[in-house]
Amino acid sequence: MSSSGRTGRRPGNPEVTKQAILDAARTAFGELGYERATIRAIAGRAGVDPALVHHYFGAKQSLFASAHELPFNPADLIARIAAAEPEDLGREVARLYLTVVGAPDSPVLSLIRAAATNDAAARMMREFIEDLLLRSAAKWIDAANAGLRLMLVGSHMIGVVFARSVIGIPTLVDMDVETLIEAIGPTIDRYLTDPALDDL
C-alpha cells in the first residue's frame, strides 16, 4: 500500500500514464470484478498515486467507462435522465439505450457478449450495473421498490438491445428508432412511476 505519490511512477508523458491507468483498470475489472477493483488497487497496478487516477478519470464508474471505451459517462447519462421532463422520462431512457448505450456499434455489445459466456465478465457487468442503478440512479426515483423498478427497466432495455443488435431480429433492426422509442417509452414510464409497483 503506497502512502503517497512519491512511491509511484513518474513518467514524463501524461498520455503514457493515462494509458497505463486504463490498461490496469481494464485488467483489474476483468480479474477482480467491478467491486473489488478499487481505485487504489488500479493505481497500484499502474504504479501511480490513487489521486492521479481520480484526477484523470474521476469516479470509478467513469473510469470503468473510459477503460472499456464506452461512448458515454454514466454520471452524465443519469443526469440527463434525471433532468428529463416527467412526460418525456420513458422515451428519454429508451432513446439513450437505443442510440447511445446499446447502439449497433456500441462497445457495450462486447461487454454483453463477454458476460454471456464468461463468469468473470458476467460478474463485472453485474456489479457495474448494480453500482450504477442501485447506488446512483436509485437516488432520483421517488417511489417504493426503486431497485426493482430500475432492474425491470434495465433488463427490458438490455433485451431490446440484445434482440436488435446482437441477435439481429429484422422486425427490430428495420424499425425506425423513433417508432421503437414511442412503443417502449410508456413501459419505462410504468416501471418507474406506476404506484401499483409500490406494493409488490
Added chain:
Amino acid sequence: MSSSGRTGRRPGNPEVTKQAILDAARTAFGELGYERATIRAIAGRAGVDPALVHHYFGAKQSLFASAHELPFNPADLIARIAAAEPEDLGREVARLYLTVVGAPDSPVLSLIRAAATNDAAARMMREFIEDLLLRSAAKWIDAANAGLRLMLVGSHMIGVVFARSVIGIPTLVDMDVETLIEAIGPTIDRYLTDPALDDL
C-alpha cells in the same frame, strides 16, 4: 432427393434412428440456420425418409426443440398462451418465460449464450424466433402490428432472462417469481393489446 423410404437407412432400433435424426437436426440447424435446415435436408443427413422425421418429431419447430432438448414444445406453449383468459394473458406469458423457457436450468440459456458470441448461432436463433413469433404466434394476435408487438414482448422477456439467469442480477434472482410475474404481466398486456401500438 430420395423419393421414398426404400432408399433410407433401416436400422432395427427406433431409438437409434431417433438419435440419428436429432444429431443430424442439431448439426444442420447449426450449420445452415433454422430456415435452410429443411426436414428433407435433415432426413437426408440422417439417412431416413422425411416422413419418418415428421412421424417421430412433428413439425420443424418441434424437431428444433427436441434437438436442443428444450423443456417445451413450441406449439404447446403457443396453445397455452392462446387459451389464457384475457385478464391473465400477460401474466401467463411472463410465467412461461420465467418458469419454463428461461428457467435458470433451461437449455435456452445455452442458446442465448451461443447466439451472443457466434454468428451462426445468432442466425439460427433469429430464424427460429421469427418462425415461432411471426408465423405461429402472430396468428392469434387480434391487433395491428402483431409482429412488432410480439418482438417487443420477446425482447423484454429475453432481457429479463438474460439479466436474471445469465448475468445473475441479485435484485431479480432473489425476487419471488410470482412477484416478478405481477410486475411484468401488465407490460406484456400493453404490448399485446394496447390500441396505441396500432398506429406506429
